[in-house]
Amino acid sequence: MNAPVAVRPVVADTSGVDDLLVAPSRERRRLQCYLALLVGDVISLVIGFCVIGYIFAAWEGVGDSLVHVQLILPIFVTLGLYNGAYSIHALREAWTGIFRAMLAIVIAMAVVIFVQFLIKPDTDFSRSVFNGGALAAMLAMGWTRLQLRSFVTWRCGNSVTNELIIDDGGPQVKLRGAIRISAAAMDLRPDLKDPNALDRLGLVMRNIDRVIVSCPAGRRVDWAMMLKGANVDGEVLDDEVARLGAQGARVVGNHGLLLVSAGPLGMRDRAIKRLFDLAFAGAAIVALSPLLIFVALAIKLQDGGPVFFMQRRMGRGNRFFNMYKFRSMTQSQCDSDGNQSASKDDKRITRVGRFIRRTSIDELPQLFNVLLGDMSLVGPRPHATGSLAGEKLFWEVDHRYWQRHCLKPGLSGLAQIRGYRGATDHESDLVNRLQSDLEYLEGWTIMRDIKIIFLTLRVLVHDRAF
Template structure:
């Protein structure tokens, strides 16, 4: 019932109904939205009512139901605004649950604030109110997860109809998408033929998004045809992928592709910097006895300098001086990093072996964090002469330079996944690079905290030499 109609090659004189390639999902999505809406309303009433009854019997039940009536209008207003009932909520249950939870929290805060303004001395059970709200959130999450099967039943594996029109361009594979041949369906990007436009319009009935794969010479005509088709339309252009474009805009008569952008906005940069300063400053104070002891041990080992300073590349492809406790003999220190340290490296001192094994040699980089050269979490900075196999890092993969759009870190996603130590093979670098690029794609402060916690498990590591 929910599967797309079988698409067959068409002949001259084909009936209009045979041009239909997919049933409409719009009404079915609406049914799913209504189901989510009813589920949320019942969850709030049930959660508040149950907790109120448990706290104060029938009297508490009546009061809690009043609270539910106050919460519901505000909750529904915010929920409709923040997309709790949207295609995104149908596609990803947890995103819908998160948005509904945010709406619930806002509604509770507003009710508390208004009630305080109107009746500041009212004898309202805070425990019952807060408990009812928390239980309601839990029931909302549970009900939305249960309704996942209802959404699948009504809409099938995908809640939208996505169509790929193959007109001789590169092969496109999208999960759940319907694929048709332009030649088989008699579709031509002919702007001078109203019948061609009508035929395309009939094919695109009930379609939510269409992608056309065609040669470069026909892209402009297909684009013009899609503009009047009342559907989200895209034309395949692999140049976008080659350039790594992130968006597009038109300035005057010129089309511009956005190929780079700062990964963090001003607010996120401020949050990350504040976190870095707070964490690094606190860590230096807490670890000051250890830092002093290690400095003395390094000095007494051979009388050389305590710190090893090496030029590394940081944010914006700019060099900075990175500090470490010196772990190699003074005469054999490799300032350019041309030779990676190995397990039985003769250059490493006895003290150096211990501080490298326990990652203590990295602690002076806390001062780099305070100076603003580094962050607590980010892609690890590498020496300019570092090799993966017999190639420089950027010779292995040019995406290597993308790592430098953020400040380098003391630890990163690659390190907590175990990708550290010598890069004897090109694959050693590729694994790190993939993790670093993944980190750049979606920064949050909670992810930084998670990486810091996971770092504690890999401070002592068999590849830390």
Template sequence: MNAPFALRPDAGLRDDADELLVAPSLERRRLQCYLALMLGDVLAIFAGFGAAGYLVGGVQGWSDALIQSQILLPIFLTIALYNGSYSVAALLDAWAGIFRSNAALLLSLAAVLFIAFFAKASSEFSRLSFSSGTACTMLLLTLMRLQMRRFTKWRCGANPYNQLVIDDGGPRVDVPGAVRLSASAMSLRPNLNDPHALDRLGLVLRNIDRVIVSCPASRRAEWAMMLKGANVDGEVLDDEVARLGAQGARVSGGHGLLLVSAGPLGLRDRIVKRLLDVAFAGAAILALSPLLIVVAVAIKLQDRGPVFFVQRRMGRGNRFFNMYKFRSMTVGLCDKEGNVSASKDDQRITRVGKFIRSTSIDELPQLFNVLLGDMSLVGPRPHAIGSQAGSKLFWEVDLRYWQRHSLKPGLSGLAQVRGFRGATEKESDLVHRLQSDLEYLEGWTIMRDIKIIFLTLRVLVHDRAF
């Protein structure tokens, strides 16, 4: 790791994120390395075919080679993106990246020849120029990748992953390049009934890519459940794994590590999802700005109280954030902790509030949460920590509840478009929502998000919006 980090021993006495010195994020640096590798490959393709074309056919050969490169490039980049030419494996092992990039080149060349054959344009290719260009490009790809190794080490260090070992009383495990911390010294405890403990763990794990927990067997299940919603590759130390050879595990430093969690979306998927969020939320705010202004004025004129209702809710990685809504209840009766769900004839709801809740207009300020990055357009709905199903807190009904926090919460989700919304009067009301949320986590695609957005437009007005 290119820069060590530390956590202040007294951070357990405070509830402020600034009191925790966390690891520098390597995700952006990895992205910079991927872009640098991609640029190097593009230059190698143009230089290799251009040089070969010039040597074989002079200026005309050079011009023809550049045209061939332009045809080849989009096919090469598409294959390279999917075969791991720009991946952590390529950053860790230069030769692995060289093999994958050259394989992508050969496959893209085969595709170009296939297209040229059926287009009856293969006669226009100079075989000598094309063959020598291929050999020259493969050589330049190899040399470029070896030279880029210096850049990747400068940006990301020897290991492009931030790794953390949490010692909670289990066997000592030494992972090269990883940072160790004591759970007891940092007041980290696997308490699934304490949202504040989850928030603290989320602060510690910010910017961490992989975490290993070494603890007694009696606490492995609690730690596993804690990590499932933390949006990291989480592992619990279990030496039985090495002897059993279980799947979904690895051996490091003579210890068996059981894989218990992984972030549901990779970097590319998160980028695509974020682009959709920003584009849609930004456009929606501009288009709905007259409505937002009218609603804000109506709320203000009704009782002179604040326009917005701000409530702390739990989001991605079990981290707290402030969620915004248009205020729909009387000022003195607003429930900051969400201990009492709104009912159909709730006396706390104002006249304006009744209208904006029934039409889901009260949720529109969450578009600003989307732009801020706290929420997404689609994802599990964020809940107040005091929310109850029947007489139990949500996580007391089913501990799998915490897993839903491995993604950003959403304005809408699979549960909402299926009709599971409104008050949770019975435990089954939560179970139905939870099952839909977990199903969404397991099968994410950008097309599914778009489908849920359009389905949401059909259920904005519903009989359970109160």
């Protein structure tokens, strides 16, 4: 027979339970807000269609409109629940909820039209009532949701979730609207061998939606294990993640991997950007061909030297490529490595060169780099490998410098339209343009590229081009 197992009794300390509750529950209040949004959307849908139906066909049109509502409503509610029209994000940001609700209506309309076409192609279908009713319903829905913001604020306050920061001796965390407590003051310990410690932590985290623990590295594992059974979204502060610039994490086997780099553009965005580059650069070369020929002849007649100046620059993926420019310096004094930046009274610059540099015409041959795929119309400007900011090489000034090479370099960029161009006499001259380049990498859209191109026209002639 097996020997009996000795069980040590555990006596729970239930004194001061109410004192351990740090926040009232918001879950029921959020549900009330979701229900209010849903009821408001349904009423808006009905009113919108009925009003338009009455305008077009009096009470008979109202009856037809109610039929449309019966078809759209279940599809709309299903899509709204799925796409986050009734979610925490919708409660936090009114326009986020409005946009998602509008999207649900549009998709529901498309489904109804498709089904009616397949099942009853000969049915008398009033497009005016249907489209007008949907538009009126969307307008009513947007107005209703904006009016319900006061109800959401009344029920949930400024923050729709309870976020708790437990300070256990780690770095200070600043999070707007979060509740902050001291682990020492509340007698909270990450002790997995003490059920009383687990119970006490559970009482503190009652009604909490998200917990952040700031503690020394040696206690992170214990706190992580404590949070795993707490039925909350739990996070443990680790500043190494910020130092590495981690964008995500995953577990492979027994190893934890941090995602520290990713291509800023997916395949679809790269295709759009490339097609735009080809179309614009090709059209620009054709349109500017008389100017290109005229400048080429002027440079040739100046001193008989080559028309183009080719310099090795670093492009996407930290790969070198040959960048083309109109030659603006005397042939014998061209600086192929870029070790010496041009100055205001630089004796190396020719008379033609001074004009084409000041008007940025010397950069036009880079349109051919765009066609070849080495460059893009918009992106971080490529720098010569020997370029200096003050007394330091560019990458010695800021270790983030190499991050700008995750995209193709551009003829123009965010830094250029902000005026950060020309000579880099001081380290701050590089830091300013680097910050703009990194900002451009954070969120690419084709509309942003088009905007930068048009804004570039304002800075083609500038006083920092020597």
